Amino acid sequence: xxxxxxxxxxxxxxxxxxxxxxxxxxxxxxxxxxxxxxxxxxxxxxxxxxxxxxxxxxxxxxxxxxxxxxxxxxxxxxxxxxxxxxxxxxxxxxxxxxxxxxxxxxxxxxxxxxxxxxxxxxxxxxxxxxxxxxxxxxxxxxxxxxxxxxxxxxxxxxxxxxxxxxxxxxxxxxxxxxxxxxxxxxxxxxxxxxxxxxxxxxxxxxxxxxxxxxxxxxxxxxxxxxxxxxxxxxxxxxxxxxxxxxxxxxxxxxxxxxxxxxxxxxxxxxxxxxxxxxxxxxxxxxxxxxxx
Numbered sequence: 001x002x003x004x005x006x007x008x009x010x011x012x013x014x015x016x017x018x019x020x021x022x023x024x025x026x027x028x029x030x031x032x033x034x035x036x037x038x039x040x041x042x043x044x045x046x047x048x049x050x051x052x053x054x055x056x057x058x059x060x061x062x063x064x065x066x067x068x069x070x071x072x073x074x075x076x077x078x079x080x081x082x083x084x085x086x087x088x089x090x091x092x093x094x095x096x097x098x099x100x101x102x103x104x105x106x107x108x109x110x111x112x113x114x115x116x117x118x119x120x121x122x123x124x125x126x127x128x129x130x131x132x133x134x135x136x137x138x139x140x141x142x143x144x145x146x147x148x149x150x151x152x153x154x155x156x157x158x159x160x161x162x163x164x165x166x167x168x169x170x171x172x173x174x175x176x177x178x179x180x181x182x183x184x185x186x187x188x189x190x191x192x193x194x195x196x197x198x199x200x201x202x203x204x205x206x207x208x209x210x211x212x213x214x215x216x217x218x219x220x221x222x223x224x225x226x227x228x229x230x231x232x233x234x235x236x237x238x239x240x241x242x243x244x245x246x247x248x249x250x251x252x253x254x255x256x257x258x259x260x261x262x263x264x265x266x267x268x269x270x271x272x273x274x275x276x277x278x279x280x281x282x283x284x285x286x287x288x289x290x291x292x
Contacts, residue, residue, distance in 0.1 A: 028105040049162040062157025074188040081181040084170040090130030092169035099156040180270035212289035220255040227279040
């Protein structure tokens with residue numbers, strides 16, 4: 001029964017709370033390249049705007065946000081993994097724009113750029129190591145996405161367009177063979193009450209560090225009251241991986257290490273995993289990324 005419940009949490013059909021982030025994978029992602037005559041690489045997302053070499057690629061990405069219209073975001077973080085950049089400095093200054101045309105990755109002509117709203121935008125600079133270095137970007141898109149959720153605009157996703165004179169940044173798409181490198185969106189929402197008088201109760205809080213990690217991460221949590229505690233690991237399909245701890249604890253701060261092994265002591269592959277903490281009063285689950 002626990003595994004079934006957690007699977008429901010993973011596919012986002014359970015009730016939201018401020019303490020449980022929603023993890024969304026793209027419904028569609030691709031890049032457009034009007035001058036490309038060879039064909040699109042669907043496992044990759046490219047952005048560039050460099051006249052001398054004729055590179056004018058733009059990234060298109062969409063997530064299903066409509067179930068959350070009218071809700072107030074606490075935070076929204078887009079995770080992208082870059083595998084190649086040029087020049088060696090690895091800097092591609094870009095803007096995020098709201099797409100204003102309907103599209104999907106299976107039918108949109110990748111040689112044609114899509115229309116976008118220039119007034120709904122957010123700047124971001126992809127920096128870091130250049131060349132073939134793997135670089136993970138956690139991009140705060142809270143204010144950018146809140147416009148959709150509060151104004152209930154048509155959700156056609158967003159465009160990442162490089163500024164003029166910017167060379168390549170290439171990222172893994174949702175079709176990447178390495179699950180841990182695929183893009184995802186992590187959402188946390190405010191919890192509100194219709195009652196004018198509210199009582200704030202202590203809640204379970206937790207995090208893991210480092211994240212992403214290899215090969216070990218520390219799961220730290222604050223227990224608001226004495227309780228039985230169970231700490232376990234699940235994969236992105238909601239399948240049980242390992243039990244780290246199960247015992248009665250007094251109120252306080254605790255931590256456990258996970259070494260990337262399953263319950264049979266086998267090393268697990270790269271990917272998105274969830275640590276899950278259950279007490280007598282509540283359950284908390286949060287994502288973590290193992291990169292090997």
